[in-house]
Amino acid sequence: MEVKMENKNTEIETSLVTLPKMEFVFDSAKITPAKIDKSMIDFEKAEKEVEEIEKLYEVVFTDIDTIKKYREEVASKKSNADKFKKDLMDYLTADTKEINRKLINLIKRVDAVRKYLYDKEKELDNAKRKKIKSIKELIFKDRPEYLIYLVDNKKWENKTFKETNIEAEIQQQYDELIKKENFIKQEIEKANKEIEFKILFENVKHLIKEEYTVISEAITNKMNEIKQTEENLRKRAEEKAEKEKQQEIEALKQRQEQEKQEAVAKAIKEKEVQGNLNDNPEKTDTYICIKVNGLTKEATNDLLEVIKKHNLKYIKEMK
Numbered sequence: 509m510e511v512k513m514e515n516k517n518t519e520i521e522t523s524l525v526t527l528p529k530m531e532f533v534f535d536s537a538k539i540t541p542a543k544i545d546k547s548m549i550d551f552e553k554a555e556k557e558v559e560e561i562e563k564l565y566e567v568v569f570t571d572i573d574t575i576k577k578y579r580e581e582v583a584s585k586k587s588n589a590d591k592f593k594k595d596l597m598d599y600l601t602a603d604t605k606e607i608n609r610k611l612i613n614l615i616k617r618v619d620a621v622r623k624y625l626y627d628k629e630k631e632l633d634n635a636k637r638k639k640i641k642s643i644k645e646l647i648f649k650d651r652p653e654y655l656i657y658l659v660d661n662k663k664w665e666n667k668t669f670k671e672t673n674i675e676a677e678i679q680q681q682y683d684e685l686i687k688k689e690n691f692i693k694q695e696i697e698k699a700n701k702e703i704e705f706k707i708l709f710e711n712v713k714h715l716i717k718e719e720y721t722v723i724s725e726a727i728t729n730k731m732n733e734i735k736q737t738e739e740n741l742r743k744r745a746e747e748k749a750e751k752e753k754q755q756e757i758e759a760l761k762q763r764q765e766q767e768k769q770e771a772v773a774k775a776i777k778e779k780e781v782q783g784n785l786n787d788n789p790e791k792t793d794t795y796i797c798i799k800v801n802g803l804t805k806e807a808t809n810d811l812l813e814v815i816k817k818h819n820l821k822y823i824k825e826m827k
Contacts, residue, residue, distance in 0.1 A: 699731035775823045
């Protein structure tokens with residue numbers, strides 16, 4: 509297998525590298541530990557000497573010169589111990605310094621290759637993600653709003669997963685979404701035949717991610733809710749109309765009663781006037797007697813209009 513790397517005008521063709529085993533095996537048998545004579549460093553004696561020095565914690569100092577004197581002596585002892593430790597470690601690590609330097613150099617170089625490969629891996633991953641994104645946008649170009657319902661497969665980003673397979677899976681999901689879109693529209697059309705307030709596709713579009721049985725049930729429930737709402741509105745409208753009708757009847761009765769009272773009052777007044785005329789024989793009037801039974805409201809209004817037009821006086825008697 510070969511990899512081609514292009515760099516503007518040059519093309520380099522190289523075979524893949526077979527990595528060496530490169531193992532470092534720790535073997536303590538191949539290390540000779542240093543042995544230090546007790547006469548060179550007596551830790552028991554040194555422990556007692558440090559304890560003596562620590563007794564200075566309990567001293568109450570009142571003289572600054574005394575404090576300075578002890579501080580300088582303690583600093584000198586510490587400096588001596590530091591120098592001994594450095595000389596000892598330099599001696600003990602003299603043979604290992606070169607080994608450490610070479611190991612550190614090898615580790616850094618191997619780690620640099622690891623980082624390089626990691627960056628290349630990220631580049632290829634990003635390139636594949638961009639390719640997957642472009643495939644999605646191409647397939648969903650007519651329904652970009654449906655991309656939110658697309659379920660990604662983690663295997664798509666695997667290097668071994670072919671682009672043709674990715675495209676096939678995305679296309680399959682898109683086709684299923686379109687199929688559900690048509691199913692939703694059919695269910696809406698059936699439901700809207702039974703209701704006045706129509707169900708809109710945009711209001712139930714989110715159902716496209718559900719199973720067909722769930723979609724059908726949800727739209728049926730929506731239709732039943734609207735039916736109930738419409739029934740409630742009809743009942744309220746009928747109740748309102750009936751209430752208004754009763755109010756009109758009551759108002760008509762009140763007007764008729766008022767007209768009746770006004771007519772009686774007017775008749776009484778005219779009767780009084782007639783009585784006065786009878787007392788005065790010089791005045792003569794012409795009387796017309798109209799006897800009716802159950803005049804309609806329209807006939808009554810017409811008769812009243814004639815009386816008013818000719819300024820006639822009338823007496824209404826009810827038996």
